Each structure stands twice: as structure tokens, then as C-alpha cells.
Amino acid sequence: MSGFLNSWNDGEAKRAIIDFVSRVSDGNGPDFVPKVDRIATFDNDGTLWCEQPIQVQLFFAFDRLAEMAKADPSLKDRPPFKAFLERDLAAIKALGKEGAFRFVLTTHSGETPENFDRLSHAWLASAQHPKLRRRFIDNVYLPQLELLDFLRAHEFTVFIVTGGGGDFVRSVSEEIYGIPRHQVIGSSVKTRFEIDEGRADMVKLAELGSFDDREVKPANIHLHIGRRPILAFGNSDGDLAMLRYTKSSSYPSLALLLHHDDAEREYAYDGNFALSPLVEALDRAHEYGLTVVSMERDWNRIFGDQPG
Amino acid sequence: MSGFLNSWNDGEAKRAIIDFVSRVSDGNGPDFVPKVDRIATFDNDGTLWCEQPIQVQLFFAFDRLAEMAKADPSLKDRPPFKAFLERDLAAIKALGKEGAFRFVLTTHSGETPENFDRLSHAWLASAQHPKLRRRFIDNVYLPQLELLDFLRAHEFTVFIVTGGGGDFVRSVSEEIYGIPRHQVIGSSVKTRFEIDEGRADMVKLAELGSFDDREVKPANIHLHIGRRPILAFGNSDGDLAMLRYTKSSSYPSLALLLHHDDAEREYAYDGNFALSPLVEALDRAHEYGLTVVSMERDWNRIFGDQPG
Numbered sequence: 001m002s003g004f005l006n007s008w009n010d011g012e013a014k015r016a017i018i019d020f021v022s023r024v025s026d027g028n029g030p031d032f033v034p035k036v037d038r039i040a041t042f043d044n045d046g047t048l049w050c051e052q053p054i055q056v057q058l059f060f061a062f063d064r065l066a067e068m069a070k071a072d073p074s075l076k077d078r079p080p081f082k083a084f085l086e087r088d089l090a091a092i093k094a095l096g097k098e099g100a101f102r103f104v105l106t107t108h109s110g111e112t113p114e115n116f117d118r119l120s121h122a123w124l125a126s127a128q129h130p131k132l133r134r135r136f137i138d139n140v141y142l143p144q145l146e147l148l149d150f151l152r153a154h155e156f157t158v159f160i161v162t163g164g165g166g167d168f169v170r171s172v173s174e175e176i177y178g179i180p181r182h183q184v185i186g187s188s189v190k191t192r193f194e195i196d197e198g199r200a201d202m203v204k205l206a207e208l209g210s211f212d213d214r215e216v217k218p219a220n221i222h223l224h225i226g227r228r229p230i231l232a233f234g235n236s237d238g239d240l241a242m243l244r245y246t247k248s249s250s251y252p253s254l255a256l257l258l259h260h261d262d263a264e265r266e267y268a269y270d271g272n273f274a275l276s277p278l279v280e281a282l283d284r285a286h287e288y289g290l291t292v293v294s295m296e297r298d299w300n301r302i303f304g305d306q307p308g
Numbered sequence: 309m310s311g312f313l314n315s316w317n318d319g320e321a322k323r324a325i326i327d328f329v330s331r332v333s334d335g336n337g338p339d340f341v342p343k344v345d346r347i348a349t350f351d352n353d354g355t356l357w358c359e360q361p362i363q364v365q366l367f368f369a370f371d372r373l374a375e376m377a378k379a380d381p382s383l384k385d386r387p388p389f390k391a392f393l394e395r396d397l398a399a400i401k402a403l404g405k406e407g408a409f410r411f412v413l414t415t416h417s418g419e420t421p422e423n424f425d426r427l428s429h430a431w432l433a434s435a436q437h438p439k440l441r442r443r444f445i446d447n448v449y450l451p452q453l454e455l456l457d458f459l460r461a462h463e464f465t466v467f468i469v470t471g472g473g474g475d476f477v478r479s480v481s482e483e484i485y486g487i488p489r490h491q492v493i494g495s496s497v498k499t500r501f502e503i504d505e506g507r508a509d510m511v512k513l514a515e516l517g518s519f520d521d522r523e524v525k526p527a528n529i530h531l532h533i534g535r536r537p538i539l540a541f542g543n544s545d546g547d548l549a550m551l552r553y554t555k556s557s558s559y560p561s562l563a564l565l566l567h568h569d570d571a572e573r574e575y576a577y578d579g580n581f582a583l584s585p586l587v588e589a590l591d592r593a594h595e596y597g598l599t600v601v602s603m604e605r606d607w608n609r610i611f612g613d614q615p616g
Contacts, residue, residue, distance in 0.1 A: 036482060036488065036489075113530055113534070114536070114558075157488075157490070159490075166531075166534065167534065170534045174344060180344065180465075181344075181533065181534035181535055182465070182467075182490070182491070182532060182533045182534060182535070183490070184534065188531055190527075191527045191530055191531075192523075192527075193523035193526050193527060193549050193553070195552065199556045200526070200549065200552040200553045200555070200556040201553075201556065202526055202527065202530050202553070209531070215500075215501035218501050218508070218510055219498075219499045219500075219501060219510060222421050222499055222510050223474075223496055223499075223517070224490060224532055225489065225490045226421070226474065226475065226478045226489035226490060226492065227489055227490070228422070241501050241508065244503065244508040245501070245508045245509075245510070247508070248507045248508040248509065250422075
């Protein structure tokens with residue numbers, strides 16, 4: 001196993017991962033799981049990349065909505081546009097995660113997916129995190145990139161299951177995670193098929209299709225994957241249904257919960273501090289069979305550009 | 309290219325396929341398409357396997373509903389149960405494709421996906437086609453299996469996009485097509501997340517989620533794949549939106565339409581004969597840039613167990 005998981009400290013979490021992956025991929029062992037059933041699902045915000053002080057896509061919305069307000073200044077006084085244009089984090093958090101995302105996702109109506117993809121990709125290629133002073137896409141967690149590689153080396157198929165917009169994450173998923181777009185499941189808006197002068201396109205509508213959080217995560221996992229995961233990784237109560245669904249597999253399974261307890265190198269938060277609360281999943285981790293990963297204790301590096 | 313597409317006769321369709329696939333996978337040519345964008349989508353009923361006299365899943369429903377009627381005899385007189393229990397094809401066709409599938413898909417409410425999968429797989433492993441005298445799953449078209457192999461050899465990622473139930477097709481998609489479950493997009497019902505004595509499961513509901521036909525096909529392609537196909541294959545007006553969406557790619561693209569014109573070896577039908585009408589797609593194939601594949605002229609074998 002050398003060469004894998006180098007940013008993970010020896011400890012319960014790393015041992016649980018290595019033990020689990022070894023057991024399910026050992027064709028001669030009693031816990032073997034056929035390759036096609038080796039499905040792993042990862043939350044994105046706060047699990048694969050930093051979600052503080054608010055989710056990356058909400059920063060994207062700041063810039064998109066500012067563009068829209070140039071064309072239509074009347075938006076400036078209309079809530080919740082106003083909160084976003086003024087980057088009023090308290091007002092945005094007061095909307096709740098679903099409220100904030102519902103608003104943001106439906107502001108792209110009229111765009112084709114291809115045009116949205118260009119906007120999203122161009123923004124992510126350059127936009128910087130205000131505190132950590134690197135690009136948002138450089139705020140992916142190195143230990144998680146190593147875990148994705150470790151799982152793929154053991155012939156897992158890895159999916160992202162995010163409360164954020166699926167199209168937003170897809171615009172960089174191959175580049176930053178090596179995860180193909182069709183293995184990204186996220187929140188979505190409805191679309192309309194249009195034919196204009198013989199050319200057929202999809203167009204985004206201002207109506208939410210699915211807000212991929214809490215009980216909707218396992219529903220979308222079934223809809224998109226058609227198999228129950230045997231490994232899942234999350235960091236909030238929004239991931240709890242997915243984690244418990246995974247732990248109820250008839251195969252051996254592993255459900256991991258990242259605890260952000262590292263104020264020095266990243267952020268320290270739980271409870272209701274963030275837009276994605278972490279209360280029940282942490283309090284009842286033992287009862288639900290979740291393996292808690294401490295950012296402070298279990299990871300010796302967090303970001304790729306930090307020294308080890 | 310020898311060893312590929314042996315069941316395809318030399319002709320316009322085979323030449324169009326070979327020419328297209330060669331061009332988009334030639335890294336030095338002007339029509340090169342990166343691997344990640346080599347997405348192919350296939351309809352299932354009537355495109356990959358036989359859909360006559362009615363779709364395979366409706367035969368499955370005959371047997372499932374007979375089981376249900378044993379437990380509740382009052383169903384026998386209730387439409388549309390009655391039509392299915394009496395195998396009254398005319399009455400079923402009168403429901404229309406969406407009506408028939410909506411009814412069938414919503415009769416599995418209360419089942420977990422895992423239990424449905426066992427029922428569906430067990431039935432498909434043995435159930436026989438009434439006229440062709442082989443199992444339904446042996447009614448897959450050999451030339452199409454060769455085409456799937458040809459595309460995969462050129463690093464296409466292949467998806468099924470079916471009006472039938474996604475879960476029904478998934479129960480055999482790996483076995484008969486080599487297509488992973490998460491690359492099967494189909495009609496679906498809504499599901500509910502349930503926890504019972506600490507065990508988390510999904511349960512199918514009696515409410516349609518998506519009927520994956522006509523304009524819904526490109527919408528679901530966007531939702532599940534996040535990329536526009538460059539090759540699509542269908543056989544009815546229900547596939548036309550997907551075919552035109554594909555032909556409107558900014559890359560070179562190929563849209564194929566199978567015409568069932570072989571009464572001797574399979575069936576001959578178009579117009580409104582089948583539950584899936586074929587009118588506009590055939591009449592306007594040239595205008596829309598569709599390549600029509602004639603079962604009679606273009607395929608020298610149809611099923612794997614027939615002599616060449």
C-alpha cells in the first residue's frame with residue numbers, strides 16, 4: 001500500500017479505510033465485493049473542497065449576479081439579489097442552504113448548458129478564495145485526492161453526490177478530481193428542449209429540478225447509479241441519509257464523516273455554524289456506524305501547495 | 309477494421325459508421341473529438357432488442373400483475389389491470405406508450421430497488437418471446453452488439469436512453485450489452501427514503517418521476533451525462549429529439565434510425581403500427597440529417613443464434 005494515502009496519518013480512520021478496501025477487493029476473502037458493486041460516493045462541498053466561509057458556487061453567484069445587475073439595475077434592491085450583490089453572508093445564511101441554492105440555481109434560466117459550462121469553467125479557472133489566497137479549485141483536499149486514487153486503484157467507481165449544482169461541479173470534475181461528468185450527481189434545474197432554425201438545444205429554466213441534499217441524495221443515487229454504494233464520505237447532516245443508506249448495504253460498507261476541526265490550517269466548525277449543519281451525524285456517529293475523520297489529527301497535509 | 313461489424317452489409321449505413329468513428333478518433337485529423345466527448349446514446353426497445361408485438365417490459369407486467377391479482381382478485385375487473393391480465397394488446401395499445409408504461413411502472417410501489425431487481429432479473433433470465441421462440445434477452449440485435457463493441461474499441465462511452473423502466477433494463481444491461489447500470493437512463497418512478505429498525509432503504513412509489521421519451525430524452529441526457537452525444541441511435545419518433553440534439557453538436561455527429569422492414573427475419577412496421585410511432589423521423593430523415601438503417605438490407609444477421 002506504499003505510495004497511497006501519504007497525507008493520511010496512521011490512525012483509526014486510515015486503518016479503517018485500508019482494511020475495508022483490502023477486504024472488499026480480495027477475491028479469496030469472505031468480504032469480497034464484485035467490481036461492478038464497488039461504488040463510492042463523495043459529497044463535494046466541505047468533503048472534497050473547502051466550503052467556508054460559504055460554498056464556492058455562492059461566490060460564483062456573486063460575480064454572475066453582478067453582471068446581471070449591470071444589465072438590470074432594479075435587481076439591486078430586490079431580495080435576495082440584494083444580499084448576494086452586497087455579499088451579505090449573514091443574510092445569505094439566513095436563507096438556509098436550500099433557499100440560497102434554489103435562488104442561485106434558478107438565476108441561470110435561458111442559458112444553454114454549453115454556455116453555462118463555459119462561464120462556470122472560466123470562473124473556476126481563475127477565481128480566488130478570499131482568505132486562503134489561492135484559487136477555489138486549489139482548495140481541494142490532498143488526502144481526498146489520494147483516497148480517490150486509492151479507490152480507483154482497487155477498481156471502485158467513484159461518484160460525486162453534491163448539494164451544489166451538478167453542472168457547476170461538472171465543469172471542472174474531470175480536471176480536478178479525475179471524475180467524469182456522468183459520475184457527478186448534483187442539484188439541478190429543469191430544462192426545455194428548443195429548436196431554433198433547425199438547431200436543437202437544451203435551455204435551463206428557472207425551476208428547480210432536484211435539490212440534492214439529505215433524503216434526496218440516496219434517491220438520486222438510485223436514479224443515477226442504480227446501485228447502493230459500499231463506501232460514502234460526507235461532512236454534514238445533509239450527507240447522513242447517504243451515509244446510512246451505504247451502511248445498510250448487504251455488503252460490508254464504510255461510511256466516513258469529515259470533521260473540520262482545524263482552525264489553523266483550514267476552518268473549525270460543526271453544529272449550526274455553517275450553511276450545512278453538522279449535528280446529528282456527529283452526535284450519533286457511533287450509533288450509526290460512521291467513521292469520523294478529524295482534519296486536525298488524521299491529515300498531515302490538507303492542500304497540495306502546503307508543505308508536508 | 310476487420311473483425312468488427314461483420315453482421316453489417318457493406319452499404320451506406322456501414323460506411324457512414326466506419327467513416328464517422330474513424331474521423332472522430334483520428335488524433336491527427338480535423339474532425340478529432342477528445343475521448344471524454346465521445347458519447348454515444350442508444351434507445352433500447354426496437355433499437356437494441358425486439359419490441360414487437362409490444363415492449364418486453366409489458367410482458368413482464370403480465371406476469372407480475374397476475375401475481376398481484378392472486379392476492380387481490382378485485383383487480384381483475386379494474387381497468388387497465390383487466391387489459392394486462394387478459395393480455396389484450398389492442399386495449400394496451402389504446403393506452404398509448406406513455407399510458408401503458410405509466411401504469412406498469414407505478415405498479416411496483418412498495419418494492420425496494422433491490423427486490424425489484426431480483427424479480428426483474430429472474431424473469432428476464434427465463435421468459436420467452438411468444439413468436440420468436442427464444443428468450444427476450446436473446447432477441448438483442450447482433451449487429452448492434454458489434455456496433456457497441458466497435459464504439460468502445462474507439463473509446464466511446466455508451467449509454468442506453470430508454471423509454472422503458474431504467475431499473476428493468478439495468479437488471480440485465482451489464483450481462484447482455486456490457487453497459488454498466490449507471491450508463492442506463494430510463495423512465496423512473498419517485499422513491500422514498502425509509503428507516504426501519506435502524507436499516508435505511510429506498511422504496512418505489514406509485515408516482516412517475518420521468519417518462520423518458522421524446523423531448524425528455526435530451527433533458528435526461530443532460531441531467532445524467534452532462535454532455536451532448538456525438539452519436540445516437542433510435543428507431544421511432546420517440547427518439548427524434550435525441551437524434552436532432554445529437555445532430556446539433558458543435559462536433560461532427562452521426563444520428564442513426566433503424567427501420568424495421570424485415571417481416572421475414574423480425575418484423576416490418578412503421579407509421580402508427582407500433583406503440584412507438586415512426587412517422588416524422590422517417591419522413592424527414594434526409595432534412596434532419598439522419599442515416600436510415602434498413603434491417604433487411606443493412607444487416608446480414610439479426611440475432612446471434614441465426615445462421616449468417
